[in-house]
Amino acid sequence: MKKFRIGLIGLGGMSHSHIRWMAVEGRYEIVAVSDVNEVALTERGEQLGIPAGKRYGDFVQLVEDPDVDAVVSVTPNNVHADIVRACLQAGKPFLAEKPFTRVFQEAEELLERYEQQPVSAMIGFSYRYTPAFRYARELVREGKLGAVRSFSIQYLQDWGAVSKHTPYIWRFNKDITGTGTLGDLGSHMIDMARFLFGEFKELSAQMRTLVTERPDPATGQMVKIEVDDFVSFQARMEGDEVGIFQSSRNAIGSGNQHEVSIYGDAGTLHASTLNPDQIIWIREEAPGQLAKAVIDVPERCRVSQYGDFLSLLDGIAGESLPGFMDGYRNQEVLDAVIRSSEEKRTIEL
Known part of the structure; x- marks a missing residue:
């Protein structure tokens, strides 16, 4: 079955769990990572075997990377909206952490974009x-x-x-x-x-x-x-x-x-x-x-969260x-x- 190439944004403590959950499913390959912390970017990049050219300080570059099939975002709330916006603009499927945005005004702006260009998306209500x-x-x-x-x-x-x-x-x-x-x-x-x-x-x-x-x-x-x-x-x-x-x-x-x-x-x-x-x-x-x-x-x-995300990427996601x-x-x-x-x-x- 097809493997999906994942770009992972956010390399803090919670990323360890997401990496483990993806590994259990066996159909994810992390091909790019992004973080504003250069030390974390280097250390986690080395651990995951990510080439230096696929370690991004700017998450927009990761989202736009043609080698990335889907994005997983594990970040603080203040960048949730920016990352979702970038995924919508790039037409890139994503799994983003909750809450959806920092404030409701950001959510309203994202909804306008989503209605113009829907993208397969999952929010991390685990x-x-x-x-x-x-x-x-x-x-x-x-x-x-x-x-x-x-x-x-x-x-x-x-x-x-x-x-x-x-x-x-x-x-x-x-x-x-x-x-x-x-x-x-x-x-x-x-x-x-x-x-x-x-x-x-x-x-x-x-x-x-x-x-x-x-x-x-x-x-x-x-x-x-x-x-x-x-x-x-x-x-x-x-x-x-x-x-x-x-x-x-x-x-x-x-x-x-x-x-x-x-x-x-x-x-x-x-x-x-x-x-x-x-x-x-x-x-x-x-x-x-x-x-x-x-x-x-x-x-x-x-049912696992990342098993359901696979269903979404395969085009057969359930209503739940x-x-x-x-x-x-x-x-x-x-x-x-x-x-x-x-x-x-x-x-x-």
């Missing part, structure tokens, strides 16, 4: 590929829970807690990220709700900065934090399901805890990254008699793949959360 979440979606769509009345989604981490003494890094820089926890973790919660239930109709939100300053590791001086590290909102979906969302970087004991609980007329379902291969299903066997079962996820729900419009709609909801928190009102979408 939790669509957690088996438990895929099985939960299947059960909801099959009506196994009956009518879904409400749900809760949370995504908690603890690396920002006071006791962790986390210094000021780029994820706390508003000029780079746009938001904090909201764009980083909240974008996954929003995508999970859309994956399970469809579009948002309205929401009401609050965003907070719980740890208001952190030490700069270079100077030791305290830096004021201008992005959120806690966000919560409630929403109504297109099927009138109502949901509660919570995300924090200050939840001690939560290493990477992304989970959903779904409440339907015929039972309750729990799925979590803490147990990605099983779901918990609670239902009434008889009036007043509850049965709780831990169910193994079937093999058909084990997070594409360009999923990125755009996600950014639209992120913007609604920001406006709701700032204006202290319910926002309709």
Whole structure:
């Protein structure tokens, strides 16, 4: 089968995972790399066996390289829009990290370009590929829970807690990220709700900065934090399901805890990254008699992100793949959360 020649933009910590995931599939060949860090560019280029002429300081040159079939972008938020724009202009398929853009205005401009020249695209909402979440979606769509009345989604981490003494890094820089926890973790919660239930109709939100300053590791001086590290909102979906969302970087004991609980007329379902291969299903066997079962996820729900990206490049992508419009709609909801928190009102979408 055909191998796809990949240009990889961004050689930081997360790139290690993407390189590993591509290697597992066996149909990707990284032929070019790009990064603004010359040391990383040289070191990773040597590790991957990339010739010096295919190591680009300017990502536009990588995108336009005729030897690159598709682009994988693993970068901070402030260059997401520029990289997507370059791929659209070059007509080059791409997989780009979330959030889709830094701010919604960038997403609107990209949509105009995309409508003029669509390109095969995948946005990195990787939790669509957690088996438990895929099985939960299947059960909801099959009506196994009956009518879904409400749900809760949370995504908690603890690396920002006071006791962790986390210094000021780029994820706390508003000029780079746009938001904090909201764009980083909240974008996954929003995508999970859309994956399970469809579009948002309205929401009401609050965003907070719980740890208001952190030490700069270079100077030791305290830096004021201008992005959120806690966000919560409630929403109504297109099927009138109502949901509660919570995300924090200050939840001690939560290493990477992304989970959903779904409440339907015929039972309750729990799925979590803490147990990605099983779901918990609670239902009434008889009036007043509850049965709780831990169910193994079937093999058909084990789909990899890079396996799905191959399907996209092969021209046979399924409807569950997070594409360009999923990125755009996600950014639209992120913007609604920001406006709701700032204006202290319910926002309709």
